[in-house]
Amino acid sequence: MVTNLNDEIDEKKLDTIKLRILEAETDNIVKKESRAAMIDKIYKLIMQEVDKK
Amino acid sequence: MIIHKLEMYNFRQYIGLQEVEFSTDLDKNVTVLIGVNTSGKTTIIRAFEWCFYAKNGFEDPVLLNSEVRDNMNVGDMQEVWVAVTFSHQDSNGDKMYTLKRKYTYLCNERTRADGKLFVGLNKKPEEDLSLTYLQADGQTKTDIRRENISESIDRVLPQDLSDYFFFGGERISGIANRTDLSNAVRGLMRLDVLENARDHIKEALKKFSSNIDTSGDAKAQAAQDSLGTANKKLQQYKETRDNAQAEMEYYQKQESEYNVELSKSNVEQVKKAKEERDRISKALINEEIRLENAIRAYVDLFNKRPYAFFGMPSIKKSLEVLQEINDQVECVPGMNQDSIDYLINRKICICGTHLDPGSQPYQLVMQERRKLPPETIGAVVMNYKNKAEGYLSGSESFFTDIEEKYKEIRGIQRHIGELQDEAGEKSKLIIDDTDAKTIENKRHEAHTKYLEAKSDYDQAVIDIGGCQRDIRNCEDAIAKFAKSSTKNSRLVRYITYVSMVQEWLSDTYKAKEDTVRYELQRRVNSNFAKMYHGERSITIDDKYRVKYSDITTEESDGLKAVKSFAFIASLVSMAKDRILDDEEMQLGQVYPLVMDAPFSNVDEIHIDNICKILPKTANQVIMAVMQKDWEYAAVNLGEYVGKSYSITKDKDVEGKEIDTATHIR
Numbered sequence: 001m002v003t004n005l006n007d008e009i010d011e012k013k014l015d016t017i018k019l020r021i022l023e024a025e026t027d028n029i030v031k032k033e034s035r036a037a038m039i040d041k042i043y044k045l046i047m048q049e050v051d052k053k
Numbered sequence: 054m055i056i057h058k059l060e061m062y063n064f065r066q067y068i069g070l071q072e073v074e075f076s077t078d079l080d081k082n083v084t085v086l087i088g089v090n091t092s093g094k095t096t097i098i099r100a101f102e103w104c105f106y107a108k109n110g111f112e113d114p115v116l117l118n119s120e121v122r123d124n125m126n127v128g129d130m131q132e133v134w135v136a137v138t139f140s141h142q143d144s145n146g147d148k149m150y151t152l153k154r155k156y157t158y159l160c161n162e163r164t165r166a167d168g169k170l171f172v173g174l175n176k177k178p179e180e181d182l183s184l185t186y187l188q189a190d191g192q193t194k195t196d197i198r199r200e201n202i203s204e205s206i207d208r209v210l211p212q213d214l215s216d217y218f219f220f221g222g223e224r225i226s227g228i229a230n231r232t233d234l235s236n237a238v239r240g241l242m243r244l245d246v247l248e249n250a251r252d253h254i255k256e257a258l259k260k261f262s263s264n265i266d267t268s269g270d271a272k273a274q275a276a277q278d279s280l281g282t283a284n285k286k287l288q289q290y291k292e293t294r295d296n297a298q299a300e301m302e303y304y305q306k307q308e309s310e311y312n313v314e315l316s317k318s319n320v321e322q323v324k325k326a327k328e329e330r331d332r333i334s335k336a337l338i339n340e341e342i343r344l345e346n347a348i349r350a351y352v353d354l355f356n357k358r359p360y361a362f363f364g365m366p367s368i369k370k371s372l373e374v375l376q377e378i379n380d381q382v383e384c385v386p387g388m389n390q391d392s393i394d395y396l397i398n399r400k401i402c403i404c405g406t407h408l409d410p411g412s413q414p415y416q417l418v419m420q421e422r423r424k425l426p427p428e429t430i431g432a433v434v435m436n437y438k439n440k441a442e443g444y445l446s447g448s449e450s451f452f453t454d455i456e457e458k459y460k461e462i463r464g465i466q467r468h469i470g471e472l473q474d475e476a477g478e479k480s481k482l483i484i485d486d487t488d489a490k491t492i493e494n495k496r497h498e499a500h501t502k503y504l505e506a507k508s509d510y511d512q513a514v515i516d517i518g519g520c521q522r523d524i525r526n527c528e529d530a531i532a533k534f535a536k537s538s539t540k541n542s543r544l545v546r547y548i549t550y551v552s553m554v555q556e557w558l559s560d561t562y563k564a565k566e567d568t569v570r571y572e573l574q575r576r577v578n579s580n581f582a583k584m585y586h587g588e589r590s591i592t593i594d595d596k597y598r599v600k601y602s603d604i605t606t607e608e609s610d611g612l613k614a615v616k617s618f619a620f621i622a623s624l625v626s627m628a629k630d631r632i633l634d635d636e637e638m639q640l641g642q643v644y645p646l647v648m649d650a651p652f653s654n655v656d657e658i659h660i661d662n663i664c665k666i667l668p669k670t671a672n673q674v675i676m677a678v679m680q681k682d683w684e685y686a687a688v689n690l691g692e693y694v695g696k697s698y699s700i701t702k703d704k705d706v707e708g709k710e711i712d713t714a715t716h717i718r
Contacts, residue, residue: 009549013550014553014554017550018554018557021250021254021554022247025246025247025249025253026143026246028249029245029246030141030143030150030186030205030208032201035253038249039253039256039257042250042257043257043261046547046550046554047547050546050547
């Protein structure tokens with residue numbers, strides 16, 4: 001999807017999002033949550049990290 | 054994953070509670086359970102399989118110990134259970150898990166006839182399954198929801214690969230015929246973490262995109278609606294493609310099975326015709342590849358100057374017409390209308406002739422004027438003619454090339470037709486034999502079905518491509534609108550980040566999967582070469598199946614065992630070496646190898662070779678071996694043994710072993 005790439009991307013923020021997603025997915029390997037729950041978790045995680053000052 | 058403990062309670066011939074703690078020492082990583090034939094070695098592997106996957110591999114499905122069963126009265130209840138304690142790594146380090154599967158049997162009959170006792174049990178015993186893990190404090194136990202346990206276990210130790218981890222020497226041959234190991238291998242190498250992340254983030258992106266308010270713009274709203282439809286269609290096409298692919302594989306397998314049957318025919322004519330047809334089939338495949346390449350080259354060439362293809366005939370025709378009128382439009386070079394006007398005003402030509410209006414010289418000069426620039430048709434025609442001729446000379450070779458390519462395509466198509474006819478003729482020879490006739494007909498039918506499935510598959514791939522293009526267009530339209538709306542700017546910011554993470558995940562996944570495939574092939578061949586001293590080499594196909602590069606001949610059970618062992622040893626060692634880990638992510642996991650009589654089909658030299666690489670392959674090796682095999686294996690493995698157990702049976706007063714009272718000590 002075409003996005004507003006002119007927006008300033010905070011590389012540190014981007015790395016944090018990547019790391020937190022991988023952590024959530026690794027933990028979910030055994031304590032399996034439903035697909036919908038994981039999508040929601042990642043959705044919220046992204047909003048939280050992007051909005052962080 | 055490392056296995057710490059196995060507990061069995063009244064499980065088959067093991068009476069009472071049996072506890073086996075396995076070595077978790079990295080230097081002495083081998084645990085050995087030694088027993089004579091029929092002592093219960095295989096039962097240990099089956100206890101793991103039942104506990105992990107509910108697999109019951111016994112002929113008599115009752116798992117309860119026979120002695121315990123014989124002592125039950127009607128209405129009595131007895132439990133049989135197996136518990137496995139293991140550690141598994143997540144983002145916070147190692148966690149300790151306990152998986153326990155329990156059956157409760159109820160006695161519903163107790164009779165004695167002809168001196169024989171019969172104790173009847175409920176056919177479907179009550180089942181209880183639990184998976185708990187210890188929190189970081191080491192005290193608090195947390196249960197994993199019952200409905201998620203099977204999937205969780207499958208992710209820790211995929212069932213598709215369970216025959217490799219629970220490596221049964223006595224039933225190894227089945228392993229070589231696995232259908233698809235992609236999911237299992239991806240799971241083992243923890244590529245599923247990236248795969249799941251990719252899937253979830255894609256959905257999160259959809260959710261952000263769908264929240265963009267498009268109500269103010271009709272085009273964006275229409276794109277939003279089309280996006281939903283296109284996504285649904287994409288899903289359907291993907292299903293069609295997957296089904297077609299499965300069908301293709303099925304019919305291809307059937308065809309090759311019939312081919313094998315035909316090759317066993319005793320009738321010389323059938324044998325010969327079959328060989329001939331195989332040769333023709335190979336030639337057909339090559340010709341089809343050649344045709345595909347020729348068509349691609351033809352299209353590429355055409356795309357270089359498509360306008361020339363359509364424009365050339367009319368340009369040629371126009372030049373012919375222009376040639377005819379060439380004389381009529383010929384004019385004095387370098388002269389223009391201004392020059393004539395000057396002479397008319399002067400009323401005297403440069404030759405001295407008077408140019409009086411209405412006179413013949415005047416009319417001739419005016420006629421000449423009409424042919425001259427700037428406004429004459431003659432000048433325009435000349436101009437066009439010059440350009441067209443230049444253009445034509447640059448495109449002549451294009452036409453010749455196009456023609457050559459087309460001839461080549463037709464030639465290949467003709468050859469394919471001939472080969473198909475030839476194959477048909479050979480088929481007729483095969484069906485002269487009655488038995489072979491049936492097989493050949495079935496083979497032909499399977500081949501036709503395969504082609505039908507392939508056509509469906511190709512169409513689905515085209516449809517998917519079209520659908521993906523539509524989706525991109527819709528997304529672009531929505532994003533374009535979103536950018537112009539301040540209300541949506543926050544969502545666009547999320548989408549920007551999500552898109553970047555999504556791209557990173559896709560690239561990373563692809564790169565890591567390539568590494569797995571390459572490294573697996575390299576290690577399998579290296580391990581195989583250390584164990585087997587023949588000339589064969591191994592390839593890993595797209596579904597991670599192990600195949601000989603030169604396969605056609607039969608293989609012995611011993612060789613199958615060595616091949617399967619080379620595969621699993623390589624896979625486990627890749628996990629052990631954490632080949633996918635880097636600064637950005639730690640995906641690696643460790644795995645145990647649990648083996649039942651691994652040397653039963655293997656000769657002494659191979660036992661030696663396997664034992665040399667075994668302890669270095671996996672972080673943990675658990676093996677149940679026969680006393681006689683252990684004598685050979687101990688030479689190389691002895692120094693790595695961390696824990697050792699004997700499997701023994703109780704004896705009755707006369708000193709005879711009791712089959713239903715086995716213990717591990």
